Amino acid sequence: MTFVITRPCCNDASCVSxxxxxxxxxxPEEPEFRTAEMxxxxxxxxxxxxxxxxxxxxGAIFPDDELAExxxxxxxxxxxxxxxxxxxAGEPKPVRTPKLPEGEVHVAVVGAGPAAFYATEELVRHPSVHVDMFDRLPTPYGLVRAGVAPDHSATKSVERTFSSTARKKNFxxxxxxxxxxDITHDELTERYHAVVYASGASTDKRLGVDGESLPGSVAATDFVAWYNGHPDHADDAFDFSSARAVIVGNGNVALDVARILLTDPDDLASTDIAEHALDALRSSAVREVVILGRRSIADGAYTNSEFLSMRLVDGVDVVIDADDLELGDELARQVSEGSVDSTIGSKVRLAREYADHxxxxxxxxxxxxxxTAPTRILGEDRVTGVRVVxxxxDADAGRIVPTEETSDIATGLVIRSIGYRGVAVDGLPFDDAAGVVPNDAGRVVGDDGVHVPGHYVAGWLKRGASGGIGTNxxxxQETASSLIADIIAGSLPAPTGSRDDVAGLLASRGVEPIDSTGWAAIDKAERDAGRASGRPRRKIVTVDGLRAAAGG
Structure with missing residues (x-):
């Protein structure tokens, strides 16, 4: 018997150690780790x-003789x-915790998503390092709470790792x-030895085609936040009166959106999907979701596990035209010979199975x-279709090029899912083209090419909007290691103020932070409400409601 890693794999490498x-x-020491699907x-x-x-x-690992079909x-x-x-194969390298100099070190972490927590996990291993975690929402966990699809409850289980970190006395x-x-960047740097920004990439990328701003043309970032109960999007409305929806994009988010659109609402009712989304989807007329990819199946950005999961949605066929699986001569040869990377080979094989089925x-x-790529969103007052090419x-050019063949796809809903993008943070340099803060292993690098003492980044703001939980x-951990090395080297600037007056500063501005006790109260309220209806939780979707549940 051997063990097998399955679809919920989050790549956080706890199993490796x-x-x-x-x-x-x-x-994590191997180059492939940064881009591995699982x-x-x-x-x-x-x-x-x-x-x-x-x-x-x-809970993604099972004995091979206990695998579900x-x-x-x-x-x-x-x-x-x-x-x-x-x-x-051999003994893994032992992990050694470096010894820090005497004296407390205070660190502010801005953001409460996976990258923020993994950096914090490393920092609070040292009792002398005290971390205060800031987030603009009354709830932690970032995209694990507001981005992971409701039907992927196993993936959300990683929250247990985060809550373990949050129980540390120095957090x-x-x-x-x-x-x-509510508090400025300068005010944080005055009160903390170091500030780690892990606030993610909060905006969506645009298609850049005519008609993109028509009603009925929406960003997947907004749609995902809506069905996951993000307070910023609780009042959004989407039109599901068309029998067909079109999703532009070939990543995991595109597949998540497609599944949510077509999964039986009675099945979604056992998840933590937002109640307003569940009600709207019950009256949806959508029966077909077309997922457009500009390039070939070999370039699909979704993982094989997500691709596999599409056939598990009850009452939904997966349809692929074999003619759409063109690979180009060189790649087709590699696939035929079995010399292509196994991840690509598996993706092609799965697509061919879908086409044959x-x-x-x-x-x-x-x-x-x-x-197939969109060239225009059709309609006058609202979306009526998509024109595609x-x-x-092109073997000579070594790239994909448009032909003269165009067609129109009738639809009333177009969802663009072509990626997230970071936004500038006041007080930090920013590479607008890449959408990241320039950095060296997490240390912020100024316009002069020199490290900015006490300033760090992690997650998508550090490397761009790519990779999942494991990559984060x-x-x-890399950012935390850089910060720990700087503590040992004595290169962190000494605060001119005290973190102890942060609460008073915020109170003077009418801001009441929600602490661990407040979040615990929110968590209990949501779980209790969910339990009453057979769900893991029933999310509170307004800031006022969350603050009330926190006791504020």
């Missing part, structure tokens, strides 16, 4: 000890990884506080169209 034979890859267990070297099962924060494809995905990746929440408005007569369907491979762990 406990494996006695180094049979889980890629490890982690994989080598069936040839696994010794069946089960240590990884207990360590996995999202829908998870059996992961046997092959795990094995395929080792066909084209040579790894060394405290300062939620419901907007840095830059065809529609089975279900009432609803996902339609994947590759090498067929793309093809590596990213957050």
């Amino acid at each position: 406990v494996c006695p034979v180094n049979c889980i890859h890629p490890t 982690l994989y267990i080598d069936p040839e070297t696994c010794i069946d000890c089960g240590a990884c099962v207990d360590a996995c924060p999202v 829908e998870d059996e494809p992961y046997l092959r995905l795990n094995a395929d990884y080792y066909l084209d990746h040579e790894v060394d 405290q929440y300062c939620l419901g506080v907007t840095v830059g408005e 065809g529609a089975q007569g279900a009432d609803k369907r996902f339609v994947f169209r590759y090498l 067929r793309n093809t491979f 762990r590596f990213c957050g």
Whole structure:
């Protein structure tokens, strides 16, 4: 028997550190880790000890003889990884915690998502390092709460890791506080030895085509926040009167949106989806979701596990036209010979299986169209369709180019899902083209190319809007390591004020931070309300409601 990693894998590598034979890859020390879709267990070297099962924060690891039928494809995905990746089995390197100089160090972490928590987890291992975590919302966990799809409850289990960090004596929440408005960047730097910004990438990218601003053309960032109960979007409204919706984009978020649109609302009713979204989806007329990808199936940005999960949605067919699976001569040759990377090879194989299987007569369907790009959103007063162009491979140019073939897709709802983008932070340099704060392993780098003492970034603001929970762990830990090294080197600036007066400063401005006790009260209120209706939680979706639940 061997163990197998399945779909909920969050890539946070907790399993890697406990494996006695180094049979889980890629490890954080390997280059592939930063871009890996998931982690994989080598069936040839696994010794069946089960240590990884207990360590996995999202319950993604199972014995191969206990796999559910829908998870059996992961046997092959795990094995395929080792066909084209040579790894060394052996004892993992021991993790050594460096000794810090005497004296307390106060750190402000701005943001409460995965990268913020993984950086904090490393920092609070040291009793002398005290972390205050700020977030403008009254709730923590960032995109784990407001971005992970409601039907992916296992992925949300990573919150247990975060709550463990938040229980440390040298940690405290300062939620419901907007840095830059309620308290300035300069006021933080005056009161803390270091400030770590991990506030994410909060805006969406645009298509740049005519008609994009018409009613009915929306950003996936807004739609996802709406169905996840984000307070900024609780009052949003979406028109589901059209039988077809079109999603532009080929990432995991695009697939999440597609599933939410077509999953039976009775099934969603057992999740933590926002109540207002559930009510709206019950009256939806959408029966087909077309997912457009500008490039080929090999360039799909969604993971194989998410691609696999599309066939698990009850009552929905997955439809792919075999003609849309063109790869180009060179890649087609590599796939045929089996010399292409296993992740790409598996994605192509899965798509071909979908194409061969065809529609089975279900009432609803996902339609994947590759090498298809929007050129215009159609309509006058609101969206009525999308004009698309067929793309093809140009071997001479070495890229994909548009053809003369165009067509129109009738729809009343177009959702663009082509990525997130960071926004500038007052007091920090910003690379507008890349949407990131210039940095060196998390240390902020000024316009003069020199590190800005006491200033750090983590997560999407540090590296751009790419990668999931596991990538954020590596990213957050890297930033924390840089900060710890600077503490040891004595290079952090000494505060001119005290963090003890932050509460008084905020109170003088009419701002009441929500601390750990307040968040615990919100969490209990939501879980109690959910329990009454057989759900994990029933989210409170307004700031006033959240503050009331916190006791403020």
